[in-house]
Amino acid sequence: MKLVNNQSGYSTGLPSILFAITLLCSSVTAAPSNSTTSHKSDPCAAIAGKTTATFHEAKACLDHFPYNETIASQTLDTVRKVTKELYVFNEIAxxxxxxxxxxAVPVDIHHGLDVIQHEKWQSDREFQESVALLLDKVHDTHLVYSPFCYRQFIFWQPIQLNALVRDQKSVVNVAYVKNDIWPDAKESWVGCEVTQIDDKNAMDMIVNYAVNNNGESKDVNTCFNNIMNTKTYFHGWDDGADDLGYHRFLPAQEMHSYTMRCPKKGTSPAQEEFDDPFTVQVPWVAQVPNNFNDATSYWNNYCQSSHTAYAKRGAIGHLDVEELRLMHEGQAFDLSPEAARNAAAGGARGPYVEFIALDKPQADVGVIxxxxxxxxxxxxxDFIDTFxxxxxxxxxxxIKKIILDLSSNGGGDACAGEFIINxxxxxxxxxxxxxxxSPFLERVIKKAIAIPGTKWSDYKNDKYKDAEWFTxxxxxxxxxxxxxxxxxxxxSCDRWESELTIDKDKKTPWKAEDLLILSDGRCGSTCAIVASRLRISHxxxxxxxxxxxxxxxxxxxxxxxxxERLSGFLMDLQQLDLQDDPDAPRPFPERADMGWTFREAYRPTAKGAxxxxxxxxxxxxxxxxxxxMHFDDENADNVKKLWSDVAQVFTSGQCPLIKD
Incomplete structure (x- = not known):
């Protein structure tokens, strides 16, 4: 699950993480040192109760909270422990x-953390974002630091873009506008071609941004897809989506210039008959959270953690499990990610899985x-029964052929994927x-075997007893x-198999050649494992x-x-009575969470040597x-037309399996 992406706006960045941190440090003005209820001196009070705010109004509120060395030190100590002891790709990164x-850009996480610690940040937000940016540069979506304090606003660009192939050429297109947050956005811009962004060729700028500024994947095509949108395939994943028009973090600049050319009245874009080009200055607009009145209540409601004072004690003692659960279940947001998706896309696509039989001439093709x-x-x-x-x-x-659409599937329960393959x-x-x-994790796993109930007892190797598979x-x-x-x-998926009704002997009439995986690359985690097993093994x-x-x-x-998520891991430690282990990571002093990969998966060819x-x-x-398959003017906002186009290619034999 992706918690947060990087700190860029549209500005392109160099691969050097240290340079990126330095840029971040130099781009923020000093935060006010005091807090009052006066709107003049309290920028959070100035926008409380509003629906939207300008870039500068939101920035002033977010940068109001001063940098605190104690908070920074405690935060970095936890990040160091997690990455050193638990993050499986720490050394290879x-x-x-x-x-x-x-x-894959080389990122020395611990050197980067040392650099961050020695900087004199001008605001707490500036420091918190530098940690998020550092981990984002590893290009592992599982590795993430999410400061919930600075993820409460949603920043929108009123012009939302997609990439199309039009007359054998790649173009940047206005997919839709959000005139609900910026009345100057005109519906007539929809379908116009964007030729330049900030005085640079639009496509070159977007590709450059995808390569250098998006941490979604080590595949640049997936990063490219992640920053573009259509109404049907809205990419507002989780809380940190980093596309060109939707951020959970403060963008790098106030506005961007778009140079567009629109089709002449009565013509289609494909006819390439355009009116004269024009340039529009488009601001970032902040959607304001609801639950605060001033800077003090903002801090108390969104930033203050029940674990803030843990460092003053010799040990953690009792963890606030409700606080951890709030973060783990994604309820630490005022403006929910689901609401953001629905606001942009006009409604979610549906729950978990849907079965769609296509119309003629592809009536014998179905989509899952x-x-x-x-x-x-x-x-x-219900998921099993629905399937x-x-x-x-x-x-x-x-239905003779089946398209398995795994686009924009962020993963989840590995046993659900196992069920589908089987x-x-x-x-x-x-x-x-x-x-x-690590010796610390050995203590966790040994305790988990003795006290069942955590995920750490779900792993097995038939050749070894108890914890020997780990030791x-x-x-x-x-x-x-x-x-x-x-x-x-x-x-182990024993819990699925013991608690649920699964027909292990079920036979289906479809063979491998009757199935096709459809993916925009944003098929991650469990989804990536499922897709890889279907493609490589089957x-x-x-x-x-x-x-x-x-x-x-x-x-x-x-x-x-x-x-794993720190919030969930700490709840496991509490259950195992290991929260005070000297090597255990401590909860963050501000309301924040962290994710990391703890188990590495190999290709099926990884045998023997x-x-x-x-x-x-x-x-x-x-x-x-x-x-x-690329989007075009007809299928970009019509998923059934897209599926029909895919089915035509599939049934005509134009997507044969390529032997690696």
């Missing part, structure tokens, strides 16, 4: 392998739109995976270091959607095995799609 098709694997425990049986009934309906309608293919080989060893380590090269890892493990062809025209793209992103090689890791290998 410093010196990643050079793999054609991947964009798998929107999420984050199945709530109470919904699991079975959907397949039964497809059979009754004579439903089609009976069984599937486990992908080898392992966990980085009997292997040493592999990661970057320039030798790192200890557990024995290969698989995730030979299901994959079609990439969108991306930068002219190069191959991957069909999955951030496939690093499994992730290949096991343990970093180039066999899914996170650091290339999984290219077999063919490509």
């Amino acid at each position: 410093t010196s990643p392998p050079k793999v054609e098709g991947l964009s 739109d798998i929107q999420s694997f984050s199945i709530q425990s109470g919904d699991r049986q 079975y009934s959907g397949l039964k309906e497809f059979e009754s309608k004579g 439903t089609f293919f009976g069984s599937t080989p486990d992908y080898p995976s392992d966990i980085k060893y 009997q380590t292997n040493t592999y090269t990661r970057g320039k270091e030798q790192v200890k890892f557990s024995q290969p493990v698989s995730l 030979q299901v062809a994959a079609m990439g959607l969108g991306g930068i025209r002219g190069n191959r793209m991957q069909f999955a992103s951030f496939p690093g095995g499994e992730s 290949e096991m343990g090689k970093e180039t066999e890791l899914l996170e650091y290998s290339v999984n290219n799609a077999d063919c490509r």
Whole structure:
């Protein structure tokens, strides 16, 4: 799950994380040193109760809170412990392998944290964002720092863009406008071609931004898709979505200039008959949260944590589990991510999974739109029953081919993915995976075996008893270091199988050649594992959607095995009575959360001498799609037309499996 993305607006950045931090440091004005209820001296009070605010009004409120060295030190101590002891890619991130098709910038996390600690930041927001930016540069969406204090506003660009192929050329197009937040945005701009942004070629600027400023994936095509939108495929993931028109963080500048040319009245864009071009200055507009009256109440409601004073005690003692659960369940927002998605897209696409039979001439093609694997425990049986009934309906309608649409699926429950694969293919080989060893985590796993109830008792290796799968380590090269890892493990789905009604003997009439994976690359985590297993182990062809025209793209992103959140991990430690372990990470002093990858997954080819090689890791290998589909003027805002276009390519045999 992606909690937060990077700190850029539209300005492009250099690959150097230290340069990016320096830019951030120099771009913020000093925060006020005192807080009063006067609107003149309290910028938060000045906008409280408003629906929207200008860029400068929102910035003044967010930068009102001064930098605090104690808070900074406590925050960095926790980030250091997590990345050093628990983050499985910490060492390889410093010196990643050079793999054609991947964009992985070397990031020494701990050196970057040292640089951040020695800076004299002008505001607390400035410091907090520097930590988020540093982790974002690793290009692992699972690795994230999310300061909820500075994620309460939603920043919109009133012009929302998408990328289309029009007459064999890539163009930047106005997908829709948000005149509800900026009345000067004109509906007549929809369908106009954007030729320049901030006096640069629009497509070049967007590609450059995707390559250098988006931490969504190590595949630049996925990053490109992440920063573009259509109404149907709105990319407002979670709380930190970083597209060109929607931020959860303060953008880098107040406004941007768009040079557009619009089709002459009565013509279509494809006819390329345009009126004279014109340039518009478009501001960032802030959607204001509701639950504050002034700076003091803003801090108390959004920033102050019940764990703020933990450093004054010798040990944590009792953790505020309700506070942790609030953050873990994504309820620490005033303006919810779901509301943002619905506001832009005009409604969500639907829950979990939908089965759609296409109309003629593709009436024998069905789409399984798998929107999420984050199945709530109470919904699991309904998810299973819906999947079975959907397949039964497809059979009754004579569906011969199935498109598995995994676009913009951020993952979730690995056992839900296992269920889908097994439903089609009976069984599937486990992908080898392992966990980085640390003495602290050994204590956690040993305790978890003795006290069931946490995720740490769900891993197994049939050759080893109890915790031996973790304590009997292997040493592999990661970057320039030798790192200890557990024995290969698989995730137990016993709870799914014991608590739910699953037909393990169910047979389906569809074979691998009857299935097609459709993905915009934003198929991550569990989704990436499912797509990779379908493609590599079961030979299901994959079609990439969108991306930068002219190069191959991957069909999955951030496939690093499994992730954890600090909020959930601390609740596990409390349950195991290990919250006071000297090596345990402490809760953040401000309301914030952190995510990281703790289990690395290998390709199925990682056997024998290949096991343990970093180039066999899914996170650091290339999984290219077999063919490509781009958005055009007709299918960009009509998902059924898009599926129909995909079906035409699929049924005509134009997307054959390419042997790697």
